[in-house]
Amino acid sequence: DGGITQSPKYLFRKEGQNVTLSCEQNLNHDAMYWYRQDPGQGLRLIYYSQIVNDFQKGDIAEGYSVSREKKESFPLTVTSAQKNPTAFYLCASSGGSGTSRRKQYFGPGTRLTVT
Amino acid sequence: LAKTTQPISMDSYEGQEVNITCSHNNIATNDYITWYQQFPSQGPRFIIQGYKTKVTNEVASLFIPADRKSSTLSLPRVSLSDTAVYYCLVGDFMNTGFQKLVFGTGTRLLVSP
Numbered sequence: 001d002g003g004i005t006q007s008p009k010y011l012f013r014k015e016g017q018n019v020t021l022s023c024e025q026n027l028n029h030d031a032m033y034w035y036r037q038d039p040g041q042g043l044r045l046i047y048y049s050q051i052v053n054d055f056q057k058g059d060i061a062e063g064y065s066v067s068r069e070k071k072e073s074f075p076l077t078v079t080s081a082q083k084n085p086t087a088f089y090l091c092a093s094s095g096g097s098g099t100s101r102r103k104q105y106f107g108p109g110t111r112l113t114v115t
Numbered sequence: 116l117a118k119t120t121q122p123i124s125m126d127s128y129e130g131q132e133v134n135i136t137c138s139h140n141n142i143a144t145n146d147y148i149t150w151y152q153q154f155p156s157q158g159p160r161f162i163i164q165g166y167k168t169k170v171t172n173e174v175a176s177l178f179i180p181a182d183r184k185s186s187t188l189s190l191p192r193v194s195l196s197d198t199a200v201y202y203c204l205v206g207d208f209m210n211t212g213f214q215k216l217v218f219g220t221g222t223r224l225l226v227s228p
Contacts, residue, residue: 004158033213042202042218043159050212058214090158094213099164102147104213106158 003027004107006091011112013085021076021089021110029095032074033104036060037088046089049074078112085114119203124223133190135222137203140184145207148179148186153200153221162201163188190224198226 004025013019025032031050035043045058049068063082068074074093078085091107120138127133139148147166151159163170165177165186176189190197202221206213 031213035218040220042220044218045214048212048214056214088156092158092213094208102149102164102208103161104151104159104216106160109156109158111156 004091004093004105006089006107006110009108009110011110013112013114015114016080017114018077018079019085019112019114021078021091021112023074023076023091023107025072025074025091025093025105025107027093027096027105028071029093029105030071031094032068033092033094034058034064034066034074034076035090035092037090037109043090046076078114085112087112119205119217119219121201121203121219121222123220124225126225126227127193128227129194130192133193133197133224133226135188135190135201135203135224136185137188137205138185139203139205142183142205143207145210146183146205147208148177148183149204149206149216150175150177150188151202151204151218153202159202159218193224193226195226195228197224199224 007022033048034046037043047066049055065077089110092104094104149164150162152162153159163175163177170177178187200221204216206216
């Protein structure tokens with residue numbers, strides 16, 4: 001079964017701690033993305049990666065970091081520098097051939113709560 | 116980038132056809148129109164995509180007039196499980212990449228019995 005997995009589904013952290021969110025895909029997609037969603041809002045792009053060992057900042061990258069050491073993995077670290085880290089985080093990928101290239105596939109999301 | 120405008124919310128009843136219109140006046144020649152569906156606490160799911168005229172799949176139809184300045188997502192005979200947020204995205208993802216696509220606040224569809 002192909003798809004994107006994110007873990008954990010719920011994550012709780014104390015303020016001042018860094019936390020890493022996992023994202024794995026077995027769709028053999030080249031590109032991967034991280035979005036943040038706040039209640040009642042759309043998705044905002046944090047970081048994206050078009051290929052292994054390369055990634056670019058999105059619209060709201062401050063306070064976040066990523067790595068792309070493997071094609072199938074794109075972990076996101078929420079650092080203590082992120083002022084409002086509590087949110088729903090979504091990972092996505094795109095690639096393949098034909099009509100698949102024109103879609104983004106999303107994971108189930110991780111809800112992070114920082115207190 | 117093409118800016119999109121959708122209604123904030125819509126209400127319907129089970130069994131009815133629902134049409135959600137998206138306005139995108141400054142759509143570019145290479146832009147595609149894509150619709151996603153999102154349930155609470157889940158990732159968005161691709162529904163349908165088109166460039167011009169009409170596209171139909173097993174769950175929806177997409178109508179795009181000749182000037183492409185708007186598009187209409189049509190959901191036939193909705194059920195309670197169609198209650199979700201629907202996003203209209205416009206962009207040339209092939210050349211500029213998905214990173215240029217903007218998810219607005221979408222249209223919140225509520226289907227009642």
